[in-house]
Amino acid sequence: MSEQGVAELIKNPGFLAKVDRLVKSYPRPQTALIPILHLCQAELRHVPVEFQAFIAERLGLTPAHVRGVVTFYEMFSEEPHGRYLLQVCKTLPCMLTGSEALLEHLQNKLGIKPGGTTQDGRFSLITVECLACCDGGPSLMVNEALHKRVSTGDADRILSELE
Amino acid sequence: MTEVLKLLTRNVGKPNSTHVDAYMGSGGYESLMTVLHKWTPEQTLNEVKAANLKGRGGAGFPAGLKWSFLPKGKEVLKYLVCNADESEPGTFKDRLLIENDPHSILEGIIIAGWATQAAGCFFYIRGEMPAGARIFQKAVDQAYAKGFLGKNILGSGFNFDVWVSRGAGAYICGEETALMDSLEGKRGQPRLKPPFPAGYGVYGVPTNINNVESYANVPLIIRNGAGWYTAIGSPSAPGTRLFGISGHVKRPGVFELPSGVTLRELIYEHAGGILGDRPLKAVIPGGSSVPVLRADQIDVTMDPDGLKSVGTMVGSAGVIVMNDSVCMVKALLNLMEFYAHESCGQCTPCREGTHWLELIVRRLEEGGGRPSDCDLILDVAGNIMGRTICPLGDAAAMPAISFVQQFREEFEAHAREGRCPMRDVRMTAAI
Ligand SMILES: Cc1cc2nc3c(=O)[nH]c(=O)nc-3n(C[C@H](O)[C@H](O)[C@H](O)COP(=O)(O)O)c2cc1C
Numbered sequence: 001m002s003e004q005g006v007a008e009l010i011k012n013p014g015f016l017a018k019v020d021r022l023v024k025s026y027p028r029p030q031t032a033l034i035p036i037l038h039l040c041q042a043e044l045r046h047v048p049v050e051f052q053a054f055i056a057e058r059l060g061l062t063p064a065h066v067r068g069v070v071t072f073y074e075m076f077s078e079e080p081h082g083r084y085l086l087q088v089c090k091t092l093p094c095m096l097t098g099s100e101a102l103l104e105h106l107q108n109k110l111g112i113k114p115g116g117t118t119q120d121g122r123f124s125l126i127t128v129e130c131l132a133c134c135d136g137g138p139s140l141m142v143n144e145a146l147h148k149r150v151s152t153g154d155a156d157r158i159l160s161e162l163e
Numbered sequence: 164m165t166e167v168l169k170l171l172t173r174n175v176g177k178p179n180s181t182h183v184d185a186y187m188g189s190g191g192y193e194s195l196m197t198v199l200h201k202w203t204p205e206q207t208l209n210e211v212k213a214a215n216l217k218g219r220g221g222a223g224f225p226a227g228l229k230w231s232f233l234p235k236g237k238e239v240l241k242y243l244v245c246n247a248d249e250s251e252p253g254t255f256k257d258r259l260l261i262e263n264d265p266h267s268i269l270e271g272i273i274i275a276g277w278a279t280q281a282a283g284c285f286f287y288i289r290g291e292m293p294a295g296a297r298i299f300q301k302a303v304d305q306a307y308a309k310g311f312l313g314k315n316i317l318g319s320g321f322n323f324d325v326w327v328s329r330g331a332g333a334y335i336c337g338e339e340t341a342l343m344d345s346l347e348g349k350r351g352q353p354r355l356k357p358p359f360p361a362g363y364g365v366y367g368v369p370t371n372i373n374n375v376e377s378y379a380n381v382p383l384i385i386r387n388g389a390g391w392y393t394a395i396g397s398p399s400a401p402g403t404r405l406f407g408i409s410g411h412v413k414r415p416g417v418f419e420l421p422s423g424v425t426l427r428e429l430i431y432e433h434a435g436g437i438l439g440d441r442p443l444k445a446v447i448p449g450g451s452s453v454p455v456l457r458a459d460q461i462d463v464t465m466d467p468d469g470l471k472s473v474g475t476m477v478g479s480a481g482v483i484v485m486n487d488s489v490c491m492v493k494a495l496l497n498l499m500e501f502y503a504h505e506s507c508g509q510c511t512p513c514r515e516g517t518h519w520l521e522l523i524v525r526r527l528e529e530g531g532g533r534p535s536d537c538d539l540i541l542d543v544a545g546n547i548m549g550r551t552i553c554p555l556g557d558a559a560a561m562p563a564i565s566f567v568q569q570f571r572e573e574f575e576a577h578a579r580e581g582r583c584p585m586r587d588v589r590m591t592a593a594i
Contacts, residue, residue, distance in 0.1 A: 026326050033348030034331055072350040074332030075290045091252045092497045093409040093483055098592035129501055130252040131291050134409035135416045144293045151594040
């Protein structure tokens with residue numbers, strides 16, 4: 001599914017079928033909330049309040065409860081990020097092996113600070129805590145793809161291979 | 164040199180190692196067949212108890228004993244949880260098993276299910292491991308197709324399900340009760356104990372939780388017996404351990420070794436010595452939450468007794484190595500940022516204290532430190548310790564206290580000189 005709004009998403013039969021499957025796949029429906037929020041985040045690159053209201057009603061929760069969950073977990077955002085989310089691990093093992101230089105390089109290259117998105121909407125840059133690949137520091141995750149031992153040259157190559 | 168043992172890692176690197184057929188081709192699921200066809204649940208539990216399997220998630224609690232806390236009998240609804248949140252900085256061992264040998268974890272889970280007569284297991288994997296979640300889900304699907312999961316498993320009358328659920332980026336959700344709240348579709352905030360999970364777990368149902376590596380040991384114990392198992396490693400922590408070693412070493416990675424290996428050997432033999440051929444300065448031996456060691460304290464065995472003798476712990480066996488290009492104040496600042504960011508905010512000492520620690524360590528590193536700051540760090544950290552619902556507070560306080568105690572002169576030099584004395588030293592990088 002390419003660029004679409006929340007209004008289309010919550011009417012999309014394919015998406016709704018996935019939501020239903022998740023709701024039925026756990027002993028109790030509430031366990032499906034976080035997996036469903038992941039679905040929305042993947043489709044829209046954020047979880048807007050309209051979606052929160054929709055899923056709250058579907059699962060018999062209050063919108064406030066859902067919002068509390070969305071804002072608690074790092075991987076959900078209420079504002080959309082760029083098409084590619086660059087996640088630089090900043091925790092100790094990666095810092096020891098060179099994450100500061102990697103982050104600085106990406107900032108300079110893209111002209112944005114951590115938390116920022118390039119004007120064309122392609123890249124967002126964030127720092128994240130330990131990704132559990134400490135032997136591969138400095139590590140960089142681009143959307144779902146994990147890259148290990150990323151030199152500044154590697155970073156240039158990884159970015160140039162994205163559309 | 165202590166030989167690397169390939170027990171838990173026996174299938175890592177083999178072709179198709181995540182596929183059920185490959186796993187069965189090398190004896191996989193035979194332990195499950197043994198217990199389902201020949202052993203009672205009690206016998207199964209007793210074997211794991213006799214093996215003295217210690218939990219690999221951080222606290223080292225005996226697994227068999229924990230299983231025995233669940234109410235008995237199959238009439239009582241019970242759940243298991245497999246903790247695959249792996250978010251302690253310096254820890255990356257569970258990832259290796261999940262991505263390379265999911266069936267060994269799954270077989271251990273199903274055997275634990277038989278031993279405790281549980282209805283099923285939630286596999287909670289951190290959100291930042293999407294590939295691992297897909298691999299594990301595929302393994303679960305294959306196990307259902309082979310009849311190792313579902314109704315009447317292998318004709319035994321035993322029913323057992325596994326549900327895979329992903330976290331979404333929160334260190335605190337590795338803590339067992341926060342994880343259970345997260346499974347219930349809530350913010351991950353630890354619960355006050357008691358009641359313990361064995362009485363009140365997921366949805367209030369009695370629940371047993373173990374780490375990935377803990378479960379992966381179970382099929383080996385069943386296959387080879389408790390006597391075989393307790394002969395490996397040191398008596399206080401039998402079996403092998405997946406030691407993850409990172410930071411300033413030449414060969415970072417996961418090494419499977421008997422628990423009695425020394426820290427020196429792990430760093431200088433297995434991990435190839437110090438990156439940049441510089442002197443060793445400091446080691447955190449068990450994940451970021453345990454007290455740090457100086458270079459002259461590494462002649463100890465990597466087991467509870469050995470590490471206790473130098474005032475620290477095995478924790479999650481994630482060893483973080485720092486050479487002499489590292490400023491200890493900067494290293495501590497990095498960890499304090501982590502804990503301040505990851506505190507769930509529920510308990511005042513942790514919510515406020517972790518931020519104060521970050522602020523004080525930051526001002527030291529940035530040149531605004533005061534002579535009293537070392538004592539202030541010790542005071543703030545001391546006021547977090549033991550005063551929170553879950554151990555995240557302690558996990559922040561222990562590095563803070565130990566860094567100051569072990570490297571006090573370096574901290575004081577920052578305040579005295581009004582700047583970081585090491586700011587012109589280039590830290591050794593791996594790339
Ligand atoms: C803040 C915090 C984070 C934790 N993170 C993890 C984790 O990522 N993985 C894990 O297995 N245990 C983690 N634990 C320990 C669990 O609470 C629990 O003790 C463990 O899952 C029990 O399994 P075991 O007995 O097999 O070790 C954490 C504990 C705390 C306090």
